[in-house]
Amino acid sequence: MQYGKQLFNRLIAGTLFGVRIGIIVLVCICSSPYCLAAPPLQAAKGEVIFQTLSPAQASQLMKKRKELIVIDVRTPQEQKKYHIAGSYLVPLADLIRGKHKLSKDQAVLLYCAVGGRSALAANILNNQGFQEVYNLAGGIESWLSRGLAVEISREPVSPHQ
Incomplete structure (x- = not known):
C-alpha cells in the first residue's frame, strides 16, 4: 500500500x-x-499587412483611417439584417470569382458573421497581391457583443458604384 x-x-x-x-x-x-x-495604423510603402483584428482594434482603425474600405462578405440577406456603418457588400462568392472593383493598394477590412468567411476572403485578397488586408476576428457577432454600433436594413451598396 x-x-x-x-x-x-x-x-x-x-x-x-x-x-x-x-x-x-x-x-x-x-x-x-x-x-x-x-x-x-498604416502600411509602410511596399510593406504587406495581413492581420486579424479584435473589434476594438478594428473600430480604432476605422476611426483613424478614413480611406479604409470595410467589406461585408456575407450574403445580401444577412447584410440586410444589420451591418457595420459605411461597409460595402461584396459576397464571398463574388470575391472568389473576382467580381469586385477593389484596388490592390487600398486598405481593406473584411468581416462576415463569425469570422470564417472573412478569414478566407482575406487570404484570397492577400494571395491576389493586396497590400493591406485586415480581418475582423469573430465577425459582426463579436462586434455586436462588444456593444459596437451597426446599421439596420438598407439596400446593399457595392464599393465604387
Missing part, C-alpha cells in the same frame, strides 16, 4: 511541475512584444 501512495504522490508532483512550466511558457509568450504590439 505504501508503494501505491508514493507513486500517487510522484504522479501529482510531476503533474503540478508540468502545469507550472506551462504557465511560465504562456506568460512569456503573452508578454512578448509581438503579442502586446498594437496593429499598425
Whole structure:
C-alpha cells in the first residue's frame, strides 16, 4: 500500500511541475512584444499587412483611417439584417470569382458573421497581391457583443458604384 501512495504522490508532483512550466511558457509568450504590439495604423510603402483584428482594434482603425474600405462578405440577406456603418457588400462568392472593383493598394477590412468567411476572403485578397488586408476576428457577432454600433436594413451598396 505504501508503494501505491508514493507513486500517487510522484504522479501529482510531476503533474503540478508540468502545469507550472506551462504557465511560465504562456506568460512569456503573452508578454512578448509581438503579442502586446498594437496593429499598425498604416502600411509602410511596399510593406504587406495581413492581420486579424479584435473589434476594438478594428473600430480604432476605422476611426483613424478614413480611406479604409470595410467589406461585408456575407450574403445580401444577412447584410440586410444589420451591418457595420459605411461597409460595402461584396459576397464571398463574388470575391472568389473576382467580381469586385477593389484596388490592390487600398486598405481593406473584411468581416462576415463569425469570422470564417472573412478569414478566407482575406487570404484570397492577400494571395491576389493586396497590400493591406485586415480581418475582423469573430465577425459582426463579436462586434455586436462588444456593444459596437451597426446599421439596420438598407439596400446593399457595392464599393465604387
